[in-house]
Each structure stands twice: as C-alpha cells, then as structure tokens.
Amino acid sequence: MIDVLVIGGGNAALCAALMAREAGASVLLLEASPREWRGGNSQHTRNLRCMHDAPQDVLVDAYPEEEFWQDLLKVTDGKTNEELARLVIRESSTCRDWMRQHGVHFQPPLSGALHVARTNAFFMGGGKALVNAYYRSAERLGVQIRYETPVEDLEIKDGRFVAALIPERQVNGVHLAAERIEAKSCVLAAGGFESNRDWLREAWGQNERGEYPSDNFLIRGTRFNTGTLLKRMLSLGADRIGDPTQAHMVAIDARAPLYDGGICTRIDCVSLGVVVNKEGERFYDEGEDFWPKRYAIWGRLVAQQPEQIGFSIIDSKAVGHFMPPVFPGSKADSLEQLADQLELPRETFLRTLQRYNKACRSGSFDHTKLDDCATEGITPAKTHWARPIDTPPFYGYALRPGVTFTYLGLKTDATAAVHFANQPSKNLFVAGEMMAGNVLGKGYTAGVGMSIGTAFGRIAGHNAALSCLDRQPV
Structure with a gap:
C-alpha cells in the first residue's frame, strides 16, 4: 500500500508530493489531465506574493507581514481567517529556497507598469516552467505519477481516508478498468469547480433581467477543474467554507x-x-x-452588468503605461467612431465621457503611485489617475468575466486537515484551491493564490507523511 496519495497535479499537489517524499513517505500523484495539460491553473501563473522584512534576492525594499495582512484584509473586506492568512504570509517568506532546490528559478525584479517588484517574486519562464521543474524533481525523487487518472469518488470511514475510486475510461484508445487505490493518507488538491458550467449556473442562478450570468463567463484556467471531488467531499459531510459565487474573477478580453x-x-x-x-x-x-x-474585482463587476459585458476606454495618453494586451482593441479617431465600432449607444456614451472629462481635476499624474488626479461631482467617482479622455486616437476593449478559480471549498486548520463536524481528519488533508476560501472569502491580490497553494501544499504533504508514521500533524 502506498503511504501518501496526492490527488491533483498543480502547484499545491506538487508541493505536497515533494514534501511527503522528502519526509520519507512513498507517494503516488494522480493527475486528471493528459501530460501535455498537466499543472492545473498553476501553468498559467507568473508569480508568488512574498513577505520580506528587508530586500531579498529578487525582491526589492521590504514587504512586512503587517502590510501583506492589511492588503489581504482590504481585498477580502475582512472575509478571511486571520490565523490561516498569517500562516500563509509567514510561509511565503521562507519558501523560495526550498523552491529553488526543486529547480524553480526566479527572474530579476520587475519595474514599471506592474507595480509588484516589491511584493511579488516572478518565476523565470512562468508557471509552466515552475510546474515542469516540480514534476522533474518529483520523478527524480521517486514520486509515482499517473496522468489521465481522474478520481470520481472517495471512501471515507469515520473521518478517515480509506481509498480513492477511479472510473473506467478510454485513454489513447485503450479501455482501462475501474480501480480502487488505497493509501495510508491522502492530500486533496484537485482544484475548484470553475470549469463545471452546470455548477456555475446553479451557483449564480438568474438575475433580475432573467439572464443566467454564468453563461457568459470565460474560464481563464484549466478545463479540468470540474469540482467532481469537491462536490463528493461535501456530500460525504466534509465541513465547507466559502460562497460558491465568489471567485478569482478578472475582466478579460x-x-x-x-x-x-x-x-x-x-x-x-x-x-x-x-x-x-x-x-x-x-x-x-x-x-x-x-x-x-483591484484587478480581480472587475470580473465580478462586469458579471453584474447587462449581458455580462463591459468596455475599457482609453485615449493615446494612456498608451505605454500598462502591459499591452495580446490583441489590439478597437481604434478610432473620434469618440463617435469608437462608440459605433463597439456598438454602444452613441448619445449615452458621449454624454458619459463628456461628464467624466468635465469632472476631472488637474493634478500630478503618476501611474506608479496613488496620485492626486481625481474627479469631482460625479458618481461613481474616479479617485486616482483621472485624466480627460480627449486625445485621439481612442481605444476600446470589450471585457467579459474571466474565472480563474472558485472559492467554495473545504474547511481546514493550520495542519491542513479536512474537517468533519468540526473535527480534523487524522489522515486526510487539503491544499490549494480546494481550501483557498479559508483565506479568500472574496477578492484577490496578485500572486496570493500561489502563496496559499505553496504554503498549504507543503504543510499538507508533510503532515500526510507524519500521519503514516502515526505521528501528530504539526
């Protein structure tokens, strides 16, 4: 029998597998996707938010615990477990050396439009390179890895993990029989339910306009996060955390x-x-x-608009102050032409821009700080970087809600144990998006998802290995 079974194939799962193996446990990792799509949402990431009290290698200045905590408190509106949030914050200050030991490289500090050279460490080659490095290290250490092996059910007895059930399936034209895999302990790191269109529809329901908002959502992340295991755990009585409509949701192209x-x-x-x-x-x-x-609130804001669509409007003064999109937007020499290109009601659009332009008060524009360029006398106000949109050419980008991952998950504690009726399991642990709602009740700040996955992946893997040795989680 295997010691530790890890279900999932992204950052949190890999951190758990590596930590369990380093602790001396035998480890089997099951990834639902084919090898070429391995890594879950982690393959799409770029960075990790890190606490540091002084400049550290790729991080400039300082980003102390209290500032990190206040940033998280602000974006979540207080909907966070402070104990677990501070645990993530502290773990983020010490994980990079361990990551490097497993082949992860970080790039020199970034500057300019991203504003995160002080707070976030960027992966050389992005999330795909990080995932590949972890898989290479896991294989080298003897972690068994199986792709295209989705888990459809778990056997749980008195809050303890017994076995995982794999359905029969076709892989590369070969029929594979159903399987039952036993293990002494298990780490759940199989992601949220953002790619389950039916579950999204159920969670969001209909709005007052009779629309099903989620029908217009795009999924920034992996198509393999369907929430099968999450739903099954909830039906088995695992304690839940989080609102099913809350998610890392960005306004995207x-x-x-x-x-x-x-x-x-x-x-x-x-x-x-x-x-x-x-x-x-x-x-x-x-x-x-x-x-x-604030970028991660805009998906939800757009989701609340008619037909779940918005339009970002800039003029030529803004060009060069932000990371350019992959595809060019609509471009016009007049606001009238731009309205027509975007199929917006011309009269209302022009009135909106005229009111905004008139409300802008002159100040010292500086996109690298919270400047004093603001509006007066209009609602909603624009409190920083408010400059008249009056210099052609003008640009417009159509926006849709883009879901990265959902926040409904399993309740846990500092040991990463899954809870049943407020009691921690002795051999079943959870990490990553399946428990992120303990820290993220709402909102998001760049890189914190990877901080959560790394911290709890490492904790879960270590404690899963300890449970095999009948030692108490730490």
Whole structure:
C-alpha cells in the first residue's frame, strides 16, 4: 500500500508530493489531465506574493507581514481567517529556497507598469516552467505519477481516508478498468469547480433581467477543474467554507477562448481610463487602488452588468503605461467612431465621457503611485489617475468575466486537515484551491493564490507523511 496519495497535479499537489517524499513517505500523484495539460491553473501563473522584512534576492525594499495582512484584509473586506492568512504570509517568506532546490528559478525584479517588484517574486519562464521543474524533481525523487487518472469518488470511514475510486475510461484508445487505490493518507488538491458550467449556473442562478450570468463567463484556467471531488467531499459531510459565487474573477478580453486563456487575456488599462457597460454608462471607480490589488474585482463587476459585458476606454495618453494586451482593441479617431465600432449607444456614451472629462481635476499624474488626479461631482467617482479622455486616437476593449478559480471549498486548520463536524481528519488533508476560501472569502491580490497553494501544499504533504508514521500533524 502506498503511504501518501496526492490527488491533483498543480502547484499545491506538487508541493505536497515533494514534501511527503522528502519526509520519507512513498507517494503516488494522480493527475486528471493528459501530460501535455498537466499543472492545473498553476501553468498559467507568473508569480508568488512574498513577505520580506528587508530586500531579498529578487525582491526589492521590504514587504512586512503587517502590510501583506492589511492588503489581504482590504481585498477580502475582512472575509478571511486571520490565523490561516498569517500562516500563509509567514510561509511565503521562507519558501523560495526550498523552491529553488526543486529547480524553480526566479527572474530579476520587475519595474514599471506592474507595480509588484516589491511584493511579488516572478518565476523565470512562468508557471509552466515552475510546474515542469516540480514534476522533474518529483520523478527524480521517486514520486509515482499517473496522468489521465481522474478520481470520481472517495471512501471515507469515520473521518478517515480509506481509498480513492477511479472510473473506467478510454485513454489513447485503450479501455482501462475501474480501480480502487488505497493509501495510508491522502492530500486533496484537485482544484475548484470553475470549469463545471452546470455548477456555475446553479451557483449564480438568474438575475433580475432573467439572464443566467454564468453563461457568459470565460474560464481563464484549466478545463479540468470540474469540482467532481469537491462536490463528493461535501456530500460525504466534509465541513465547507466559502460562497460558491465568489471567485478569482478578472475582466478579460471578450475574445478570449472558453478555457485556458491564462494571464495573456487580461486587459490592464482599466485604471487608466473609464469602463462602461453596453448601455454606455460607467458603474465603478476605475482608480480605486493599484491594478494588482483591484484587478480581480472587475470580473465580478462586469458579471453584474447587462449581458455580462463591459468596455475599457482609453485615449493615446494612456498608451505605454500598462502591459499591452495580446490583441489590439478597437481604434478610432473620434469618440463617435469608437462608440459605433463597439456598438454602444452613441448619445449615452458621449454624454458619459463628456461628464467624466468635465469632472476631472488637474493634478500630478503618476501611474506608479496613488496620485492626486481625481474627479469631482460625479458618481461613481474616479479617485486616482483621472485624466480627460480627449486625445485621439481612442481605444476600446470589450471585457467579459474571466474565472480563474472558485472559492467554495473545504474547511481546514493550520495542519491542513479536512474537517468533519468540526473535527480534523487524522489522515486526510487539503491544499490549494480546494481550501483557498479559508483565506479568500472574496477578492484577490496578485500572486496570493500561489502563496496559499505553496504554503498549504507543503504543510499538507508533510503532515500526510507524519500521519503514516502515526505521528501528530504539526
């Protein structure tokens, strides 16, 4: 019998597998996807948010625990478990050396439009390189890895893991029989349910306009996160955490693919212009805070608009101050022409822009700080980086809600144990998106998902190995 079974194939699962193997346990990792799509949402990531009290290798200045905590507190509106959040924050300060031991490389500090050279460590080669490095290290250490092996059910007895059930399936034209895999302990790291269209529809329901908002959602992440295991765990009585409608949801290019669009589908000029809905009206403060701290609220904001679509509008003054999108937007020499290209009601759109332009108060524009360029006398206000949109050419980008991962998950504690009736399991642990709702009740800040996955993946893997030796989790 295997010691530790890890279900999932992304960052959290890999961290768990590596830690369990380092602790001396035999490890089997089951990844639902084919090898070429391995890595879950982690393959689409770029960075890790890290606490540090002084400059450290690829991180400039300092980003102390309290500032990290306040950033998280702000984006979640207090919907977070402080004990677990601070655990993630502290773990983020010490994980990079361990990551390097497993082949992960970090690139020199970034500067300019991303504003995160101080807070986030970027992976050389992005998330795909990180995932590949972890898989190479796992194979070298003797972790058994099986692809195209989805788990459809678990056997749980009195809160203890007994076995995982694999359905019969076709792989490369070969019929594989159903399997039952026993293990002394198990780590669940199989992601959320963002790619389950039926579950999204059930969670979001209909709005007052009779629409099913989720029908217009795009999925930034992996198509393999269907939530099968999460739903089964909840039906087996595992304690739940989080709101099923809350998610890391970004406003992305409306032309993005249905699945796996990744980071390159993001539109990063929102804070430098205005955003209108299909009726040509603004609906939120575009300059509320730095983009890396607020970009993840915009998917939900767009989801609340008619037909779940918005339009980011800038003029030529904004060009060069943000990461350019992969595909060019609509371009016009006048706002009238831009309205027509975007199929927006011209009269309302022009009135919205005229009111906004008139409300802008002159200041010292600086996109690298919370400047004093703001509006007066309009609702919603724009509190920073407010400049008239008056210099052609003008640009417009259609936006759709892009779901990265969902926050409904399994309740846990500092040992990463799954809870049943408020009691921690002795041999079943959880990491990554399946428990991120303990830290992220709502909102997001750049790189914190990887911080959560890395911290709890390492904790879960270590404690799963200890449970095989009948030692208490730490």
